[in-house]
Amino acid sequence: MPSSLEELVAQSPPAALVNSADISAGLSPDHVFVVLDDDPTGTQSVADLPVLTSWSVEALTWGLQQGRPAVYVLTNSRSLDPTEAERRNAEVAANAYQAAEGVGCTIEFVSRSDSTLRGHFPLEPRVLAQQVHRHTGVPVDGVILVPAFPDAGRITVDGVHYAGSAANGFTPVGDTEFAQDATFGYRSSDLRSWVEEKTGGETSASEVLTIDLATLRTDRESVVATLLQAASAQPIVVDIVDESDMRQLVLALHEARAAGRRFLHRVGPPFVRALIGQDPRQPLRATELNALNGETRTATRGGLVVVGSHVSSTTRQLDALRERHAPVELEIDIDQVRDGRREDHLSELARTTLAALSHGNVVIRTARTLVTGSDARDSLAIARTVSAAVVELVHRVIESITPRFVVAKGGITSSDVAAHGLGIERAFVRGPMLPGIVSLWEPMGGPVKGVPYVVFAGNVGGPEALADVVETLSR
Structure with missing residues (x-):
């Protein structure tokens, strides 16, 4: 109790x-x-x-x-x-x-x-x-x-x-x-x-x-x-x-x-x-986000939401996002990325994502059921295999189109997408998207310079948190 x-x-x-x-x-x-x-x-x-x-x-x-x-x-x-x-x-x-x-x-x-x-x-x-x-x-x-x-x-x-x-x-x-x-x-x-x-x-x-x-x-x-x-x-x-x-x-x-x-x-x-004696910053407003890179934000209609976290709070937030915004939703199949179907699977997902971003937001997600191995080391190896597929898919997408924004849900997902999927080496964290939680980075260079990148932990926020963040970014 x-x-x-x-x-x-x-x-x-x-x-x-x-x-x-x-x-x-x-x-x-x-x-x-x-x-x-x-x-x-x-x-x-x-x-x-x-x-x-x-x-x-x-x-x-x-x-x-x-x-x-x-x-x-x-x-x-x-x-x-x-x-x-x-x-x-x-x-x-x-x-x-x-x-x-x-x-x-x-x-x-x-x-x-x-x-x-x-x-x-x-x-x-x-x-x-x-x-x-x-x-x-x-x-x-x-x-x-x-x-x-x-x-x-x-x-x-x-x-x-x-x-x-x-x-x-x-x-x-x-x-x-x-x-x-x-x-x-x-x-x-x-x-x-x-x-x-x-x-x-x-x-x-x-x-x-x-x-x-x-x-x-x-x-x-x-x-x-x-x-x-x-x-x-x-x-x-x-x-x-x-x-x-x-x-x-x-x-x-x-x-x-x-x-x-x-x-x-x-x-x-x-x-x-x-x-460091820093006061909590108020959540970023849509007008502040628009100031980051106005050209990029108007060039592409849709933003990319990458969901890797498996905790129950993330699943509830994903349900609320579906209900409020009905984004195109694509799942990375764990079985296919672990065997010989990996290349065909990722190529098809990339083509679908690129087409959908021209019209609105797209969610790329892993399966909602966590797949574990025989021990902690094996479980970590599986997680890294799946994460590598997520990174490669994101990289293929940005080679052809610049999303209006990118949200990454989950700690390991956020890291891998930033460093390897988007090629972000240096950035400034500009502040939270919600009170005290969910940070927005401004990349200082690379292929997504100035594109709002949102780091969203898997285990924070209420059921509507992800939908609220995506709504603010989409304005």
């Missing part, structure tokens, strides 16, 4: 207002947070920051030269096996240090991952901690664990992480469908026990430092004292229910850093916004 928000916070004092200016005032203009985003949905809570799908020294140099307090690097590591994810994180970090030396700035790493706890943990923070020590000679003291994403109904109270909403209540995340993920499944909802589970007992629940909601909201001195206790990349779990809670934590982190402590951050999407 889900718990109401009132029940969960009944014993906690109300949140204290913290202005974003109080945070941004403490930032150095020569300090940049490099956000390693394990899929592109991490950008949905921020605005006007550079995004890279390439992590060469040249690309990172460009990102660090934009004069922004953070730069996102899309690693897409959630789609990789552990060995590849380890190698990619190490490569990004090493190149970031080389780029920072050339630009003349200092950097700090954020490992952005899923608000429902899916991803390579503890591997990714561990690799980054090793790189920090290797390149600076200074060890990481603590790893801040804040998967909370209040805008999407993910909160942490008494160390327990929840998913839900104010309207429908909150369920411990270990009891939700997200915990059954074929690759990154888990049992624990208490983040301390989750750390123990994910580290195979290497770090026990009792070794995890915790900052409870009452302390966070009323006693910064105690919060700082807890942060100062951290040693040897010790995990630190923090209760978070709203934006002000994250800002309270960031102010305490400023004090701990000033005292010489060094941290990594393993966090959900909105924490970066708090970290």
